[in-house]
Amino acid sequence: MTNRADPPPWPTLQAPSLDDMTELAEAAFAALPEAFRRLCEGVVIQVAEFPTEDTLDEMEIDSEFDLLGLFxxxxxxxxxxxxxxxxxxxxxxxxxxxxxxxxxxxxxxLGGIVTHVLVHEIGHHVGLSDEDIAEIERAAEP
Structure with missing residues (x-):
C-alpha cells in the first residue's frame, strides 16, 4: 500500500535518453557470457534515435519504428x-x-528487450542460429 505522504514516482519519470540507453546496452553486453563477448572484439555498439533513411531504403523497411537494431x-x-x-x-x-x-x-x-536486440545483432556478426541466440539470451538473464 502506498503511503499518502509518498508521491507516486511517475510524474517525474522520463523516457531513457540516448546516454541512458547506451548505459543499458553496455550493462546488457557486460552480462553476456564471456566467450560470446570475446567474439565481438572490435565491434562498435552505438545507440541512435532511429535508423537512417538510407538504411530503411536499403532494407526496404517502410516505418522507422520497424527496425530495433542492425548489424x-x-x-x-x-x-x-x-x-x-x-x-x-x-x-x-x-x-x-x-x-x-x-x-x-x-x-x-526494457533491459530484456535491449539484451534481445543486442544478442540478435551480435548473432548476425557471429553467424549464429536462432536457437543459439535464444540460449545466449537465457544465459544472460539475471
Whole structure:
C-alpha cells in the first residue's frame, strides 16, 4: 500500500535518453557470457534515435519504428576475425525510439528487450542460429 505522504514516482519519470540507453546496452553486453563477448572484439555498439533513411531504403523497411537494431559490417561468418585495412569497423546499432515504442506495447522489461536486440545483432556478426541466440539470451538473464 502506498503511503499518502509518498508521491507516486511517475510524474517525474522520463523516457531513457540516448546516454541512458547506451548505459543499458553496455550493462546488457557486460552480462553476456564471456566467450560470446570475446567474439565481438572490435565491434562498435552505438545507440541512435532511429535508423537512417538510407538504411530503411536499403532494407526496404517502410516505418522507422520497424527496425530495433542492425548489424553493419562483415561478420565472422563472412570473412573471419581480421578486417582488411581501410574498412569501417563492424557496428551494431540499437535504435532508441523503436525500442521504446516496442517496450510500450509489450510486457517485457526494457533491459530484456535491449539484451534481445543486442544478442540478435551480435548473432548476425557471429553467424549464429536462432536457437543459439535464444540460449545466449537465457544465459544472460539475471
Amino acid at each position: 553493419q559490417g562483415f561478420g565472422l561468418a563472412q570473412d573471419g576475425a581480421v578486417a582488411p585495412t581501410g574498412r569501417l569497423p563492424n557496428m551494431i546499432w540499437l535504435y532508441r525510439r523503436p525500442i521504446l515504442d516496442y517496450w510500450a506495447g509489450h510486457e517485457e522489461t
